[in-house]
Amino acid sequence: MTDLVLEWMSFRRSGKIADLSAVLTAGANSRRAVDDLVTLGHAERIGTDGWRVAPPVLAGLPGGAVASAVLCGTRTPALLQSLDTASAAEGAEIELVRQGAGPSIIAVKASSADLLAQVALAAGLPLQREAGLHMLACTPSVSQWPRTPFPMVEGKVDSVRRFSRSRMQWVPSTLPEAAAAASGLFRIKRDWDWISLLKNGPAAASLIDDRVGRLASSAKCKAVQWMPESSVLSLPVQLYPPTIMARGLVLCSGRLPDFDRDTMRISFAGIRPGHLKLFLALTGLRLQ
Template sequence: MTDAALKWMSFRRSGKIADLGADLTGGSPRRVLDDLVTLGHAEITVAGGWRVAPPVLAGLPREVGSSAVLCGARTPALLESLGRASDASGGQISVFQQSAAPAVITVTAPSRDALVHLAESAGLPFQTEAGLHLLACSPSIREWPRTPFPMVEGKVDSVRRFSKSRMRWVASTLSEATAAAKGFFRIKRDWDWVSLLKSGPGSASLIDDRAGRLATAAKCKAARWSREGGVLSLPAQLYPPTVMARGLVLCSGYLPSFDREAMQISFAGVQPEHLRLILALTGLRLQ
């Protein structure tokens, strides 16, 4: 179903989230779009919009050989061109269907030079070590954009605090949020939610939810990494901001797996250099 959504978006090129009906996504349009953005197929624009990303071959880590995944727009003509270029360059194309996400199309060539030539023959840009470069260009959580914001006052519908000891949201109060020297709070007003990171009793800033949770969890021994398969596991509530998540996804081309019972997400193909970067960016430590 999401393959159809990506194909439709590739021809449409841009639109509103509301345009992605259930007949295209088979579920939540926002969730499907978030996954497409993480996979490098689309970008979110202002005012609830999206645009499909230009097609590109995103190089996987050198440790896995001369391989790349196809990101961005995906049309039948593009796939035919890629197939012809692969045949001419002695390459191989593999297609693996993800659950509730577009198929992962991986291109493998006899050598790195052959892979670059294959991309040129197909008329596609080639990004060397795409995941590593994305992580290297990402701001750290310490430097993540935040906007000073006055503490909410008056009647509110709900207040939650992110607990780093439990790695989940817990019930709180406005008075606790106001008095807190540090902490990350989600406050529901009559018309919206605000996410406030406290750095002092009188200092609060708006920040992206994912970045705020990671800022709160800084220095926690919350990450696990297995050298075999390069599997990086994190608490589900510490899902990184999109640019970091995309960098990790492009270590393999696959969305992270989710263990509902353990409430853990796992990224595959994470090499030591990616691990060092993501730990430095997030401030997390290995268990």
């Protein structure tokens, strides 16, 4: 499904999420399909309901016995033919891997980093070496993430929730509790929208991205698991990172994270020690 969506978006170049018809997405959620493509580096979000396809690029995966990179960005038949021709001419291999919730992974595998660079040059594509590591290195830490001072909401509201760091989920709260809290993340539903407020003291609150706020309120929690033998990092689904950070983790393997409904955890593949160290430094989370 998302292979077709990505090809359609590549020709359309930009548009609104509502432009994706149910026929095109095979009845799947259009916003989820676009969000997955954004996380994989194929597109960017514009505002609340717009998208723009990203330029094509070969995103280098962590080094190993074989130099490899995944194709990100726009994906047209002509571009795929060019990459296939360049790979065959240089003696590299193209591997196509299906993934359930996202478009197929198209990976170029070569015997050396220099050969991989020659394939990229022949195909007319930029090559970003160690794409995941570089993206994580350029991501602001949660403690430095942009936030906007905002007065505490007053009057009647429809709903108030607090993020519980011990339970890793939203729990019911009240406006007086939010106003008196010295710390914590609160989601408040006003007449026309939801806002996320991070408390910095009884009289100080800031608007913040919801995903960043959950990470900020969970600082120093032992919530991260890492399996060195499989290079898999997992964390509670409520601590799903903001898009740019999630993209950095995803580009360590080219795969969307796996979701385990039984444990309510998400897992990212291809996470090496350097990636793990950066992720922990950016989020303030700790290993279990």
